[in-house]
Each structure stands twice: as structure tokens, then as C-alpha cells.
Amino acid sequence: MRSLIAKFAGKLHRDRSAVQGRVGIAVQDDVMISEGAPDLSRLTVDVLSRLSCLGVVAASPSLPFAEFLLRRANADAEAIVPLDTETRTFLHDIPIVRRAELAGDPAAAIAALLSNRKGVIAEGVGIVASGPVTLEQAYIHYSSVFHACYVKYLLDVLQDGFLLPGEEDAFRDFRKTSLRPLTSEELFFSASHLDDPEEVLAEIRTVGRYTVQRGLVDSFFGNISYRVGETIFISQTAASLDELAGCIDPVPMDNRSTTGITASSELLAHRRIYEATGARAILHGHPKFAVVMSMLCEEKGCPVKDCWKDCPNVRMLGDTPVVAGEIGAGGLAVRVPPVIGAPGKAIVYGHGVFTIGRDGFEEAFRSMVDVESRCREEYFRRLDARAGRQSKSE
């Protein structure tokens, strides 16, 4: 148990989603074990003792976006509602609990909300998330809330500007110091076509690790595959991209076997992309700026309500097509394959990026870096333009 706590505390630091030293984790087996910053660790114990649950994570997020969202929300709001696909599907909404409500018994207030949702934002505390089945699940829920807040905050700022004292400075700091340059330089990819299953598995594991190491995606947000003849080697559902050893399924193209029932929920999309493009490698992840930019549609008077799944249009973000589509058996597998062939990349509304490699993963990886970099640039171009407009009108 203690090694598990150390593992996930380490991941929260490595993926830079939590402030160093501001993590508390509790797990209960037959006894309760907790570690981390004393106040947060105590809080997780108190929360967990009120829940039928295996583990709880509480941490100060490395970026203040969750806190800002909470303070920007209406005084009577009980939750914030990010509209990215991950949140719609898995979180629904994210409850918020304000400082005043935490005054008496903070653990009770947080546990009451966590008894209904996977993660909450507590003012002055951070993100608290639960794992009913495993501690990893609490880590995943923490990451999901962090990701959702990141995306929503960026969207809100572009829409409404800065509203709180200190917000603009914090954002400037984020822009200057937190964003790592995205690059595929100094990474080694296998150049030739791979046929040997062992080499394929090794390459998938390596590239999966690269995506997380380079800050392109968070650990478990994405999937990856490689086609050899009539077999697709694909990462399993809910697998972490940086820990794919033993988590890759070989799936026959013709569904002769159902072994791939544990494969990623995007298996169908991968299969269709292979059929449509003849590619050998596919990379799918949820880089944040691409998710943000995909949700900015300028169409006026459009009758479609659920853009994320029902939009029939193909929009362009630079040279990258953007289409709608739900995870799994939801239409993404219909809309992505026809548009991804020529540009080698596509974005799914509110969800993430698919890229292909005609020879191997290098092209796919470069494309993903390229899409996310351009989306980042475009985001800041629009933000700067907005600031310019604002200062002119002042």
C-alpha cells in the first residue's frame, strides 16, 4: 500500500498536476494508511473514513485554474460544468465547496460531495478525488478534474477575460513558466516497418511514454496502436500511456477473436482509420490546447445543440480538420476516418487529437506536436487580440 501511495504521489509530481509537497493520499485496507503533507494527509484520512471507498487523493493543483473557476462561479453555484468530452462522459460536473462551507468540518463537507461525484474542488484546499476500487482510480479522477478545469478555464478566459484580482498575473506566469516547449527532437523512433510482435510492443510502450514525458498528454488520456498485416496491436481500455507493459492487445482486423474486448474504446475508430488510410501507426491523445481550440466554433445561428456529438460539419483549424464524435460506439469512428487521410491528423470536438504514421510513429508523433503547438499559438493569438480589443475600448 505504501509503495502504491509513493507511486501515485510521484506521478502527480512528474505530470506536474500537483504542487510539489502539497499532496495527501490515504488508502484503507484493513487499516488506514496515509502519507504526504500533514494537513492534506489528515484531510484524506477524515474524508476516506466517511466513504465506502479504497483511496482518496487531495492535492493543491500546480495551476490555480480550479480555484479561479470556483471563485468566478456564481455565488449560488454548487458545481462547475466543463463541457469537454471527458467531463461529459465520466465526471458529469464538478462540485465546488467554498471556504465558508469548510469552516466547520471540512472532511464531512467534502465527503458528502464525494459520495456523489468522483472529484471536488475545495476552496483553499485544492482538488480532492476518490477511488472506490483502486488508488489508481483516485489518481485518474484527480487528473480528470485537473484536465477539465484547465480546459474550461482557458475557454472562459478567452470568452470573458480576467475577472479576479491577481488572475492576470497568475495567467502570465503560467504562460511564461509552466508551458514546456513541445518538440519531438531527440526522441528515437523505429524507422522501418515493424513485423516482429515483440518489437511492435516495445515501440508502442516507448512512444506511449514519450507522449507523457513531453507533456503532450496526461498519463491515461489516450490510446495508441500499430498495425501488422491483419493484426492491430492496441493499448487497453483505461491504460496509462506511460505504463503500457502488459497492456497491449493484439486484435485481428476481421474480428475472428474477441480477445480485444479489453482494447481501448476507440478500437473501432483505429480499425476504420487503418482501413481508410493504409497507415501503420495511430496516436490518440487529449492535448489541452487542441481540446480548447476544437470547442471554439464561430458558426452563428447554428441549430445543432450537442455540438460535441451532433455537428455534421468539418471545420478547419489551420490544416487540421475538426469533427464531432462521441467516445466509443458513438460516431467518432464514422467521422474521423474520412478526414484524417490526407493531412494525417484530425481533432475531435472537445475530445482530442488523432494522428497517423504511414511508416511508423515518428510522423504521428510529429503531427501531434505540430497540432498542439499550433493550437497553443492560435489560442494565445486570440487571447492577445482580445486583450488588444479590450484595451482599445477602455
Add this chain to the structure above:
Amino acid sequence: MSLREHILIVDLSSGRMRREEISPEFLGTYLGGRGLGVRLLRGRHTLSPFDPSMPVVFAVGPLCGTPAPTSARISVVSRSPLTGTVYDCSAGGRFAWRLRAAGLLAILVEGRSARPVVLAVTSAGEELLPASDLWAKGVGDTVRALSDRGSVAAIGPAGENGVLFSSIMMGEGNAVGRGGLGAVLGMKNLKAVTVDGDRVMPVADRERFDRARADVLRLFRASPVIFGELGISEYGTPALVDLMRQRRMAPTENFRRTVFVGAGAYSGPTIRAAYGAKKEGCYGCPIRCKKRASDGRPLPEYETVSHFGALNAIADLHSIVRSNDACNDLGMDTITAAATLSAWGEARGRFPSPEEIGTLLHDIAHRRGEGILLSEGSRRVAEALGMPGVSMSVKSLELPAYDPRGAYGMALAYVTSNRGGCHLRAYPISHEILRKPVASDRFSFSGKARMIKIAEDTNAAVDSLVACKFAFFGASIEEYAELLSAVTGEDHTPQGLKEIGERVYLTERFYNAENGFTRADDDLPARFFSEAGSSGEGIDVPPIDRARFGEELTKYYRIRGLRDDGSFPDGGFLERQP
């Protein structure tokens, strides 16, 4: 709950029937289904299963009859003649929905009729019909004869003849299987129950309901196990055949091996190709995991194909489908039937051939020849043959098709299940094998005691709702609490539901304890601790470490608030429950 709910109480000895309102407070603490049934047994839980006064409760849940996905299921609860434990089983089809539409949340049947009868229930009332002409008929003929009376739950010859693993069969082909409740009805001379109703169930907050339902459906679509192109919606539960082969945990030749080379003969894709399998589902279920052949007969589930296949070393799909047909018509549990034949096969040194199996199944149902002994299930067969070690059962319930050496949570869950060796209580296959909602390490005991406890509580709530376990390969208790809140207009939380589940689970365990079950009964067959499974392809399947298993079991008891020997710290548990 805001709605006034009713139970029909039927005394077969006197023929008296009455509808009573169930107190709302009572429903708030037990929900319905399994929880309600278990509560209604209180006071009579130590009676013999075949005592006429032992009740059999048919109970649906508060979501039944609404468009809540997978919620039109029924729990049947009594005490099992096979295991001696408290027993519940959930079944789908149309029966649950029609029962609710007849204005009832539950039926409790007690007593014993002097002659065979059918209980016929409609919105207008209920009657007992003479059924002597149906006695000895197969389930198929019985259902056809009663088809103008709505949905039918019937027993076949196995139930009439007291086979200890006889089922109650729903007309659509679903079974109230495993524990032999068909024999309990048989002993009561109740051949069938028919239900037909026309009431529509109200939903207190439609907007909230629609939102929650959309959340559930979105999660179904995101789950490869449910709606993936290789998932159970496409191939039914036999989608697991290839996976269990690949994970090297398919029980083979009475659990002597864990890989069967002929498993491809009955995999999901093979069944589809051979029988033109079409999708079918329980009432209102979008998953539609049930599969029917092009001629309309229900095709077997994973556990059935695997046990009539690998467990008996048979790679003949048509023989397996015929075995399934026979068990369905005779009203007999497929898992126990196949596992009993397999144990008997090991004991005599030869597994039954495909040609022999049909005759043997009929002999069991009619209790003649070898069937007299075989009708008692594997434990009694093995003991009678002086080889108790060949019965691969826990608390006399035969283990299904997940070898515990390949998933340690499953190993623990088999022994802590209140109804014996069952995969559906904690259902750790969900995370140990299918990676839902997250993956856990199948070859580790670490944390498993707590995981099993939480899952048992959650699933006891799910069985009380009564929703389908398969829904939870995508959705979670969070979305179902929301559906329940929307239907009842009262707020329910996942935590609150788990507390109900815990109460139900502990009540069952307490009943079992009062019937003499102790830690010694919470054990796996010795084979799993001394013999390895079939290692290979980079997967090592060693015997389970008995010391580590025992340690985790002790942890489990502590987490449950029990003594280290698995007993209750005091005798006042029931009095403290509502």
C-alpha cells in the same frame, strides 16, 4: 419512497391471497429486489428450504417499469436446497416489468398446495389455476400453454422432481438459476407464475431522469465491454471465451487445467457464424446481450458454453447448444449440471462424451439411473463416491468459468459470497480482467479484501434496485443513484446505496451463521492451493498461496466488523436492523 408499493402474499396451503401495502420506510432501507426479499425471510430463515412455511419472494425494484436502462429485472429469494444458504437470484426478460405493471413490487409465496397450481396475476387481481395437466411438462410446453396470460415463470421436470439445482425459468429463456429454487417451487406444487399488467410507472422528476439516463447511455457507449465491436452487445457473454483462453483461466477438465485448446469451437464469433445469432434483451435494455439462434431458441451464455465445453473437454458446439436447450426445457441450472457431470467424470476417470450428455441430463431431471445421485450436485456426488476433492464448489455451489488461480480477487469473492461459489456477487472479473472501471492486478491479493467488501455492498444494492451487473461495465452506482432520485423524487447518494447493500449483505451472512456456516465454509477446494493452472505464453499460473489467501480473508472479516473466525461479535445484529 413516494409511491405506494404493494406486495401480494399467497398462502398455497389455504389458497388465501392478499395484497398489502409495503411501508415506505421499509423500502427506504431495503429498496426492493434482493434486499426486500432477504428482509422478508427474517424469522423464517432457519426453516428447511423444503419446509412449506419457507417463503419464496419474487421482488422487483423501484426502477422497474421506468425507462431506466437494465432495470426490469426480478430477484427471487429463498433458502437454497443445494447450498443451505440464503439465496437470491436475479433474472431478466419481461416478467419483472409485467409484475410491476400489475401493481406489485413483490409476491411472497408460502405454504404448499395440495395439487399442482399456477398463480396467475393481473392488474385486476390474482387466482390460482389448476395445473395438473401441466405437471411433468417441459418449460417450453408450459410457457406455450400459458402464453395468453402474459409473462411466465415456470419450473420444469427438474423442479418437480426436487433436483437440487433446478431453476425457475422465465418464458423468454432467462433463468433464476444456480441454487435450486425450482425445487422449492416444486415442493410447493407451484408449476408457474404468470403476470400481466398494464400500468405505467411514474417518474417524479422527468428532466432529472432524462439527464441521468443520457449519462448512463454515454457511459455504455464509452465501454468496450458493453458496446465495443467485440463486446457483449455484439457477441453476448460468450465474448469472454477468447479472453479467458488468452488469460489462461478457463476451467478445463474439472479445473485440472486452465486452457482448453478447443475453446474456439464455442467462441462468440463461432456461435454467431454457426447460428446466425441475433440480439435480444431484457425489457427496456439497450445493451441486448442475449442472443437467439435464427430459429428463435436462446443461445447459451459464457459460463454454459465453457462448462459444457472445456470443463468436460468437449469442443462440439452443437452438443453444447443442445445441452443448453435441454437444461432450459428441463428447468435446470447449466453451470451446476455441467460441473456435476465434470466432477463425476473426474471421479470415474472419464468425462462424459457429447453423445452421453443429453441422456444424462434427462436422467438427472427425472431422477432415474445415474441421475438419482447426479441430481444432488457435485458435492454430494463426490462425497458419495468417496472423493470429496473432485467437487469444485464453495458451500456446495459449483464454481463458474473463472479459474480462481487466474484472479485472486475472484478467489476471495468465491468464498465470501453468501450464496456460495458465485461470480456475480463482488464480480471482481470486472476490474481484474475487463479493466472496468479501472484495472487491478489479478495476481495480487493486495487491497483485495477491501475491494471485495465494497463491491459486495455495491452489488447488493444493485441487486436490490434490481439492475443488471453488466450495466456497471460502463456506468456506476453514481448514475444509478441519480436515476433512483429522479424516479422517487427523493435524494439518494451512492454512499447511501452502498450502506443499504452492506445491511443486506450482513443480514444474509447472519442468516447463514444461524444456519451453522462458519469460516470453515469460506474456503476453496484444496486443488487451487496445491495444483498449478496451465502456465504458458508468458503467463505463470501457480497454485494460490494458502497463507496469503487466509491472511486476506482475515482482513476481510475485520473490514466487515466480524471476528477473525468470520463470526459476528454478538448475536444482536438482526434486532438492530430496521
